[in-house]
Amino acid sequence: MGIIQKAMSGHSHFATIKRQKATNDAAKGNLFSKLARAIMIAAKSGGDPDMNFKLRFEIDKARAASMPKENIDRAIAKATTEAANLEEIMYEGFGPGGIGVLIEVLSDNKNRTAQEIKNLFDRVGGSMGGPNSVAFNFESKGFMVIKKTDDPDTEMLELIDAGVEDMEDVGSEFEVYVAPDKLGQIHKALVAKGFEVKETELQMKPKNFVAISDAATAAKVVKFIEEVESHDDVQKMFTNADIPDALMETVA
Numbered sequence: 001m002g003i004i005q006k007a008m009s010g011h012s013h014f015a016t017i018k019r020q021k022a023t024n025d026a027a028k029g030n031l032f033s034k035l036a037r038a039i040m041i042a043a044k045s046g047g048d049p050d051m052n053f054k055l056r057f058e059i060d061k062a063r064a065a066s067m068p069k070e071n072i073d074r075a076i077a078k079a080t081t082e083a084a085n086l087e088e089i090m091y092e093g094f095g096p097g098g099i100g101v102l103i104e105v106l107s108d109n110k111n112r113t114a115q116e117i118k119n120l121f122d123r124v125g126g127s128m129g130g131p132n133s134v135a136f137n138f139e140s141k142g143f144m145v146i147k148k149t150d151d152p153d154t155e156m157l158e159l160i161d162a163g164v165e166d167m168e169d170v171g172s173e174f175e176v177y178v179a180p181d182k183l184g185q186i187h188k189a190l191v192a193k194g195f196e197v198k199e200t201e202l203q204m205k206p207k208n209f210v211a212i213s214d215a216a217t218a219a220k221v222v223k224f225i226e227e228v229e230s231h232d233d234v235q236k237m238f239t240n241a242d243i244p245d246a247l248m249e250t251v252a
Helices: 014-020 031-043 053-064 069-080 110-123 152-162 180-192 215-229
Strands: 087-094 100-107 127-129 138-147 166-169 173-178 197-206 234-239 241-244
Touching: 014 215, 014 241, 031 053, 031 069, 031 100, 031 234, 053 069, 053 180, 053 197, 087 110, 100 110, 110 127, 110 215, 138 180, 152 166, 152 173, 152 180, 173 180, 173 197, 180 197, 197 234, 215 234, 215 241
Parallel strands: none
Antiparallel strands: 087 100, 087 127, 100 234, 138 173, 138 197, 166 173
8 A cells, every 4th residue: 555545445543533523612612721831841942933843833733723922922931930830641541442542631730630531531431551551552753734735646755755654645635644853854844845734743643543333432432532632631632543434424
């Protein structure tokens, strides 16, 4: 099959699921707070976005969400104050259908957050896992969503030449993966070539997937994703759920 995949022959993975089924309105209410926290943490490595690509991506994400400039500036300024009290933690566990889940949080109260995350797993019949119980099946990758042009075949070749290691054709877009340490460099090169990069971030990409074969479990997975991402302390989550597109269409 090579480097190009057609959405795993009609299957949706986590990044695609999120776009097909947007998180609920209640979850969007704390979006600015989460974006501010991400900016604060990124700015700890330097407050100049031209020198700190992680900060640049977080700022771009905030702007895309219409976050006011003063909020962004205030978050950068707090990098050496409030950010010092935030701890970055990765929780691992198993969700509906036995899917593997990684949950990245920023918390100023580790014990409280751990209990609340455990409760989210318990409610869906899942379970928390120990260190590396799930993480071994994921690898760090740079991730981008690229809007297709009228000449996708040429575009795919240019993406490969630019350093893209893997990509999925998901309709009007490509989901592409690159080496994490080259994300900033490749992003800059693609923008310079005229590509429309709609999303950019570091992700944990599954090595193996868990197939979801029934609508009830698919609905539970999507609801679980929404509930986890609506938690105030959760910054990102990743799963190895593999849901056929036909099932995704039935999820209310």
